[in-house]
Amino acid sequence: MASRKGSDADLWTEIASQGDDEQQPEEQEIAVVYGRRRRNQESVSKGQLGQSGRENRVSFVPSKRPSWNRSLSIRGRESIIVAVGEEFRPQPKNKGGRKIPKPGRGKKAVQEPRDFRKEKAYFQEVDSFELLEESPSPKHFSTWAMGRQHDYIVHDLPSILERWRISKLAYRCLSSQQLGRILETPRIPSGQTDNGLSGNLFETTPEKATRLMVPFNLSCYKSDINSKSAAPESVGDLNENSIVSSFGALQIKEVSVEGDFSVSGESKISSALGKESEGANRKESIVSHSASLGGECYSAFTQLLMVCHQQAPLSLHEVFTNYCDSNSIVKIGEGTYGEAFKAGDAVCKVVPIDGELLVNGEVQKKSEEVLEEVLLSLTLNNLRPREGDSVKENSCTLFIETKDFRVCQGSYDASLINSWEEWDTKHGSENDHPKEFSENQCYIVFILAHGGKDLESFVLLNFDEARSLLVQVTVALAVAEAACEFEHRDLHWGNILLTRSGANMMDFTLEGRKMQARTYGLTVSIIDFTLSRINTGKAILFLDLSADPGLFEGPKGDIQSETYRKMKKETKECWEGSFPKTNVLWLIYLVDILLMKKSFKRTTKDERELRSFKKRLNSYTSAKDSLSDIFLSELLSDHSP
Numbered sequence: 001m002a003s004r005k006g007s008d009a010d011l012w013t014e015i016a017s018q019g020d021d022e023q024q025p026e027e028q029e030i031a032v033v034y035g036r037r038r039r040n041q042e043s044v045s046k047g048q049l050g051q052s053g054r055e056n057r058v059s060f061v062p063s064k065r066p067s068w069n070r071s072l073s074i075r076g077r078e079s080i081i082v083a084v085g086e087e088f089r090p091q092p093k094n095k096g097g098r099k100i101p102k103p104g105r106g107k108k109a110v111q112e113p114r115d116f117r118k119e120k121a122y123f124q125e126v127d128s129f130e131l132l133e134e135s136p137s138p139k140h141f142s143t144w145a146m147g148r149q150h151d152y153i154v155h156d157l158p159s160i161l162e163r164w165r166i167s168k169l170a171y172r173c174l175s176s177q178q179l180g181r182i183l184e185t186p187r188i189p190s191g192q193t194d195n196g197l198s199g200n201l202f203e204t205t206p207e208k209a210t211r212l213m214v215p216f217n218l219s220c221y222k223s224d225i226n227s228k229s230a231a232p233e234s235v236g237d238l239n240e241n242s243i244v245s246s247f248g249a250l251q252i253k254e255v256s257v258e259g260d261f262s263v264s265g266e267s268k269i270s271s272a273l274g275k276e277s278e279g280a281n282r283k284e285s286i287v288s289h290s291a292s293l294g295g296e297c298y299s300a301f302t303q304l305l306m307v308c309h310q311q312a313p314l315s316l317h318e319v320f321t322n323y324c325d326s327n328s329i330v331k332i333g334e335g336t337y338g339e340a341f342k343a344g345d346a347v348c349k350v351v352p353i354d355g356e357l358l359v360n361g362e363v364q365k366k367s368e369e370v371l372e373e374v375l376l377s378l379t380l381n382n383l384r385p386r387e388g389d390s391v392k393e394n395s396c397t398l399f400i401e402t403k404d405f406r407v408c409q410g411s412y413d414a415s416l417i418n419s420w421e422e423w424d425t426k427h428g429s430e431n432d433h434p435k436e437f438s439e440n441q442c443y444i445v446f447i448l449a450h451g452g453k454d455l456e457s458f459v460l461l462n463f464d465e466a467r468s469l470l471v472q473v474t475v476a477l478a479v480a481e482a483a484c485e486f487e488h489r490d491l492h493w494g495n496i497l498l499t500r501s502g503a504n505m506m507d508f509t510l511e512g513r514k515m516q517a518r519t520y521g522l523t524v525s526i527i528d529f530t531l532s533r534i535n536t537g538k539a540i541l542f543l544d545l546s547a548d549p550g551l552f553e554g555p556k557g558d559i560q561s562e563t564y565r566k567m568k569k570e571t572k573e574c575w576e577g578s579f580p581k582t583n584v585l586w587l588i589y590l591v592d593i594l595l596m597k598k599s600f601k602r603t604t605k606d607e608r609e610l611r612s613f614k615k616r617l618n619s620y621t622s623a624k625d626s627l628s629d630i631f632l633s634e635l636l637s638d639h640s641p
């Protein structure tokens with residue numbers, strides 16, 4: 001989602017003070033632009049929400065901040081598992097999608113204290129085994145990676161993805177009505193490293209893929225089942241390819257469990273199984289099948305802890321002070337879900353999760369959704385060339401670098417509150433005051449590289465910078481399309497960060513071809529993958545945007561609203577499918593933004609060029625396709641040795 005203005009009073013203030021209005025043509029107020037919408041600060045005093053700020057909002061819950069598309073991510077993702085090497089074919093659309101959140105979910109609902117005994121027990125169990133761990137717990141996690149000194153943490157993406165896949169299959173088996181979407185998946189032999197992911201996206205993952213095999217959960221299931229079951233069923237007749245469909249059959253015939261598995265999937269699955277005593281023999285099948293899939297089923301929250309190499313949540317203070325002194329924390333931006341703080345060289349985006357308290361008028365994200373965002377971020381991280389890696393087929397540095405993640409719990413500490421209040425005084429926050437968070441509140445903290453200012457507030461100086469922005473965004477999308485069928489699906493001007501680095505060229509590799517793009521000193525970083533779609537080769541991560549009709553109900557003529565509607569038409573609401581044209585739709589949106597909403601030094605000829613580029617974009621089917629356009633290709637060069 002788009003955010004409020006950044007707070008850095010630095011180079012940007014200086015540039016802004018050069019006075020756009022004097023030098024540049026008047027902005028054409030052709031269309032209202034959305035993104036993360038906010039109150040008109042001149043006309044609306046703090047604490048009140050004027051009519052003008054709300055008039056176009058479509059929201060399902062009362063909200064302090066006017067944002068008509070904000071309730072999307074509370075619906076959860078509907079990502080699907082696909083067989084390795086199998087071509088994905090969209091399934092017939094199951095109309096209805098996710099449920100709209102219950103309006104009765106009260107803002108001040110009481111939060112149950114979170115119990116981490118299960119997670120702790122799990123990690124103690126892990127520690128007591130002679131395991132080849134994914135990685136030992138870092139002492140100074142900002143500079144640690146597999147025993148080497150790095151400023152980033154190397155995550156074992158194949159293992160994380162595999163755990164997610166197994167858990168997703170098991171949860172779906174127990175709770176989902178959408179079995180048709182689970183395709184047959186071949187068995188992964190136990191103990192074998194799973195490198196069967198698509199393309200070479202993961203081939204260069206620098207860690208070895210070590211599956212964490214812990215009998216703890218298995219015995220937990222088994223004892224639960226055995227205590228209530230009749231004779232266990234033999235599953236010896238199942239072949240490797242029948243595992244998932246057997247889960248499916250089991251779901252349809254025997255198990256009908258709806259519910260929230262957000263706290264402890266293991267225990268809830270166990271108790272769900274326990275309720276079905278007469279179906280116990282089939283439950284034994286789940287256990288056996290889960291085991292034969294080569295891993296165990298963990299709750300999303302436990303998986304998040306595992307990704308973070310944590311046994312239990314940390315306090316926010318502990319995390320921030322790893323990056324800087326607590327009194328140097330500065331809030332730099334805010335979104336519907338996240339509060340972004342600068343901590344040393346890093347940006348820590350704090351997102352409350354799993355709680356009952358409405359935050360900024362929204363239901364908090366669930367661990368499950370966050371886990372998928374983590375997977376998306378790590379997949380895009382993998383596009384970054386790393387020292388010592390072999391050359392990647394597709395690489396670029398244009399997606400924000402996610403350095404790490406942390407799971408936290410507790411209320412905001414004084415230094416964070418101070419920096420939040422400073423921001424509020426300066427910019428007028430649209431978010432709820434963080435003092436509302438209780439001791440039990442959990443968060444995920446995304447530790448990101450600093451990407452600069454968003455396009456909405458960044459002052460572009462001239463036409464060269466505008467072209468540089470377009471070529472870099474197109475390169476990013478083209479590279480990610482080629483690597484993992486990536487579609488951003490929400491690339492509005494709040495989700496493009498810009499900074500001036502001074503470097504004039506930017507290297508990238510597209511389908512094995514090493515190339516360079518002229519940047520004119522501008523560096524682009526794309527953020528916010530909440531609505532994005534990727535195909536990892538094993539799973540398609542996507543969000544069913546049709547579950548939020550409000551997204552498509554923005555005002556007529558507004559370019560962002562029109563872009564969502566165009567995406568809907570293009571995909572025919574099959575959001576799981578691959579439609580790289582959606583990337584082109586956002587490029588068209590960006591040209592419109594540059595023409596209508598951004599002021600920079602340009603001639604009539606420049607504007608004509610932009611308009612004819614936009615016209616030609618209509619005929620391209622992907623970002624990769626668009627790169628061949630003369631408007632962009634002039635800025636590209638081969639960089640092969």
Ligand SMILES: Nc1ncnc2c1ncn2[C@@H]1O[C@H](COP(=O)(O)OP(=O)(O)OP(=O)(O)O)[C@@H](O)[C@H]1O
Nearest residue numbers: 001003333334335336337338340448449450451452
């Ligand atoms: N890496 C970063 N570098 C600089 N600023 C950032 C960075 N990440 C976020 N920000 C600032 O914080 C704002 C909010 O971030 P973002 O848009 O990701 O939050 P959000 O919309 O709440 O995210 P989500 O959609 O996951 O809820 C951004 O618009 C930007 O101003």
